[in-house]
Amino acid sequence: MVATNHILVTPIYFIALPLFFAFLLPLLGKIYKSFIRIVPGLMFAYLAWMAVVLLLYVYKTGNPVIVKIAGWAPPIGIDLVFDQFTGFIATVIAILGFLVWMYSYLFKKVEFDNALKYFLLLMLIYAGSIGVVITGDLFNQFVFLEITGISAYALTAFYRGRDGAEAAFKYLLIGSFASTFVLLGILLIYTQLGTLNMADIARNIDKMDPTIKVIAFILLFTGFGIEAEMFPLNGWAPDAYSQSPGPIGAVFASMTSKAGLYALIRLSFTIFDFSSANELLFIMGILTLVFAEGIALRQEKIKRMLAYSSIGQIGLIMIAFSFNTYLGVFAGIFLMLNHALVKSLLFFSASFLAYNSPHKYIKDIQGFARYMPVTALMFGIGVFAIIGFPPFSGFWSKFYLLSAMAEKNFVILIILVLSVSLIELVYYFRVLHKLYFAEPTGEYQPHTPRWNAMLAMVLLALIIIAIGVYPDLVTGFIGKAAHAIMDKTTYINSVFSI
Amino acid sequence: MSNLQILQITFYGAAILLIAIGLYAVVTKRNLIKIVLGLSIMDSGVNLLFITVGYISHKTAPIFSPSVMAKYKTIHAAAQAMVDPVPQALVLTAIVIGFGVTAVALALVVRLYRHHNTTNIDEIRNLKW
Amino acid sequence: MKKAIAIILLAFIAVELFVVFYKIPFGADRMNVARFYLENSPKKLGVANAVTAIVVNFRGFDTLGEVTVLFLASTALGSILFRRREIHTRLSHLRTSVEASVIVRIAGRFLVPLIILLGAYVFIHGHLTPGGGFQGGVIIATGFLFLLLAYRKFTIEHRTITFVESLAGITFAGIGLIGIFLGKTFLENFLPAGKLNDLLSGGIIPLIYIAIGFKVAAELTGILDTVLSISIDVKQKEIESQTEKNE
């Protein structure tokens, strides 16, 4: 309940600094070319540090950090809420943002213009994703969703040689649908309550006309569902994941999809009071999981396979949240963290594998382990983690998820999820076997990762193993986060007490 | 049917029709440009809806210009006589965002045309399954 | 088939939406926070145009996002279309192939300064009259569009555009950050509100709107320039494929 106006550490910087430096970057590039790489990095590092500091503060004091903007307290002004839940997700995004920057530090070393645009877009997609998560205003969330969206379109179409434009166009088309529906939903709420602040809406939600409330919910659910890659709204996602530059796949998996998912969860948990929202989330989660993982089984291209796998994980997270029990939400948040870390590692390593194979087919990467042992090992660690072998972080999230299901005695669901997990195991290990066993098809001069990419991957792998060996590194934060998202009243009260 | 009801049907109907037309164009038209146009029409429909909702009968624009102040004397009285400014502010944002999306969409169309030599969306299906 | 499905679906969705919206009374007063905005934008901020007060101050954060979207659009456009500077200059002579008519050229000479002046007027008076940074910026950009159409030789120095764009953006974000450094909140007004309906009123609001005006003008002009360069796409494509091969 503290409105910290600390000069150095304030959630506003998550958005203000990336935007500020994004505007500044073209000028910095004129001064010294390497600034376009270094300055974003310094900023990402600072924000990651700041996120950790803020999260620790919130964790220790139990008070969310809520910032009002332009000096107006909510619901008049827009507020940023960095509480245990949003703070945790923002921190994950912030840390991943730094690692993505490190991974792509030498990206497009020769082409200054492209590098400039890349780092610019990276900062903006980062700001957009964090903005979606920490803002306390529904319309503001829409704006950030659009920032995320447009930078994602641009990044998807970044490479000229690929079919990026096609993927981006699909993304844009469906994304426009999302923004239209979200806007309509916001409009319906505004006509009823005359406010756009989430806490204010949540407080007064029962004053809405029931029919309008339902329709508003449906529109927002569909809109955010598109961003969260929910089946069947995710037609764009595999294309976008597979056509974007390597690190951006990781960004999609760890940032944008998390932002959409967060919006969906906030919608179902806080803003609306529908009990069937959870059922909806549950059904859509199962559909997303089964279809995506099943289709991933039949993929021939590695990044596309990862994309479907990523979508499947989103389904899993939705299932976890839909239980609306402490354990379920806990598992869901753990899964979010785990998905962000592991999918990033997989995309990081897979993009080097794919980069060296002419047609990006899985069969083209055979025997690559010989040329790039470390990258292959990183991919292997990612696979082990995502399958959920102890002592990698995936094990714990899976265990908590299953515990949450067992708590509700959903034996059939457990079996279903584990069967899907088996499918996942099959297709991941197929790739791994190709990577390690087959003879290389030709002579390669592979592009091995440079030190920066290597460092980013190794750091990620270390984080994954550290969490796997000692999950209490994060369980404390996740536990508080789960309490925070489930406790609607505290959220509302803390927003209005500043 | 009162005047207000007629206005309500016309405005809401027109706006929703615009959205529907836009959606229709996006879903059925083959030409990429037409699809982008559809998106724009959709946006216009939503914007119109916003403005419509913000309207309050017999009230004036939310600007405290000297003439308005001369008429109502106090700020409070003037404020009572004004329409809802929030939807207008929101629409401004929505328009700009719509513009940005359209610009990017058109750029993508150009890229697609360069790449595929066609603007038929059915022929642009390199990525599937 | 597809059309039939689409029509049925859309009809259903549209009817459903209409039924819902029909429940919302038309022209009714349903202001909640808006009431506060109306009361306080003249009182606390000294801004006559309540919409401007909302856009720049009460919901200024949205506007920052909005500006970012525009900035993004222009960046994205550049990134998607891959226009390269050297190709651009090398091919700029192609633009001269079609010359605008005399009337347009002469009219342009007279009108463009006026248009720009109008635009500047609109965004400078954003807090007093209808319009503001976005509208003013768009007006200025139409002036440049006029120039681009009238004089095929007219090229816009991209360096300048970038410079203006960046500087304006930094100004906006920077003004916001100054609020923090002064111990207030982001984007909070730290200048005296002044007297209602004065040009120099509204604290930081006119400053921000001017910055936005410059930014929008620069960005839109840049976008227009980029899009116009597509018209010389045919030749460019050949050369690009040539250079790609060389790479």
Added chain:
Amino acid sequence: MNTLVVLLLILFGGGIIAYFAYNIHKIVGDIWLVLVGFAASIYYIGYLDVSQVLNIHLAGFVLTLALNSFSWIFGLLIAVLLPLVALYSIPYMKGQDRLGWFYMLFLFSVGGMYGILMAGDWLTLFIFWEIMTWSSYLIVIYRRSEDAPRVGLKYLIFSAIGAYSLLTAIVLIGANVHSLSISKFFEVLPMHSLGFKVLVGSLMLIGFGVKAAVMPLHVWAPDAYSTTPMNYTSMFSGALSKMGIYGIGLIVINLYYHSGISLAGEIVAWFGAITAVLATYYALIQKDAKRLMAWSSVAQLGYIVAGLGIGTKLSVFAGIYLAVLHGLFKANLFMAIGAVERQAGTTNFSELRALIRKMPWTFFSALISVIVLAGIPPLSGFVGKWMLYESMITSGHYVIVVFLFLASVAGFLYAFRFLFGVFLGQEEKEFEHVKEANPFMTVPMLLIALFLIVLGTFPGIMFKYIARSMADLGFYGVTYKMSVLTNDWGQSINMQYIAASLVIVFVLFLIVLTWVAYKNSRNVTTKDIHTSGEPPSEEDNYHFSENFYRPFQRAFAFVYKYAITPVYNEFARGIEDFFQYVRRLYTGNAQTYALYVLLFLAILFLIAKNIH
């Protein structure tokens, strides 16, 4: 410091250091490996404090490390095998690359096994179970052979099926018992509903059954056992599979004994018996020594499972005894096969000939092991079988006895097949250069053989520990004597007498034979024979290596007709085809996706009334 943790640290830390040690130099690594092997073994047998319990609070759960007498006996088996296998590995793995990697995984898997045995709660058990699984998987595929991806994936899929059903059971326990402690679980189990008991029990049994290769979950075993380097297979089949047995023992006996669902035990016993019979018959028709022994492992594990499943005092006793024995002799056999593979370059029966003179020590140890396997007195296998049969007859499981007897008879056949195929028969030029294996390989084998002989005459050495471990399972007052087996009918056998008489007969026979042979001996080659008065030429082959048991095979053709693998394959293909079809939902056309969105929206509008 807690001794249990020390042991785990020795193994896991030793594994990591082994990786670097081998990267420094092979010799350093070898020394380190043997050091770790012996250290762990000696530490386990001599210094481990069984009474120690360690509770670790992690991630909201209490992880308990505690050893009891039942798990201790399995740990003992590992402790015996580990240093011997480590010694054996040095020459066996000579010339292989990525040795550090191999031995790291090797020690990890051993650490995993100890972790399973020490686990005081299901979560700990599962964590180590998975560590053991992936490290053994990585070893299975270590050689990167042509077959490795297929075999590895099969092993992994079945392991995952097992692990996942185990996991399901564990989370169900966690939710319903509110504690993951194993002992707590068995305490409160009788209070739960029958449905819960059956569900959790069968899930656990599937989980453990995979590692114990109980049919129909055995599919991975023959492939995995034969693809893995033999030094690990001896651990794999000898010790790792016993983890499944350990789990089945825990579950079956507690389900049966404490909760009174005797049917569960019966069913498990039946599974075990069927596995024993079918696997034995499959072992008969194998053309490769590795695969033969792999199938034999499956069969032998079937015996053990049957013994545990019956659940009487004696049968469980016999089951545990057989488990320990199997661990020893199967490890020995795989080591022997490894030695043959290393020296002769192949393990295929159609190529191998008469290695008895070239590799006498290997032959000797293999012979002893085969005798144990076949259950011939006076060696220890006989003791185990004796007890097993007796327990089944006294508890009235006559059909199972018939089954096991059939399996046992056929077991003789494949045991002979193995001995003949590898060591006996006509000598061949091709194998002239073959020498006896390195002493590092033969000595461990001979040590195990010696141990097996001793155990045959003095089974009481093991009985002491087994009786103690039986108490942990709730069977108190198990009586045993050092060398005398008594049955319920009051008869008794003194193994010492049998052994002594057999030794006397054997020695006499040897003396006579030597004397007769010395009197009119003549050095001949194996080809110095005449058929129908015609001496065969050098090239003629009289060695019977193809279709060794053709008549038998014909007689039992109906058994061989059915195989489970195609069923699994068809199932997998069905799933793949289904998703190949579903995949077309993503048509690649943006407008179709847009239509999906609209459809989704329309459906939500339709069900809007139900959202509340």
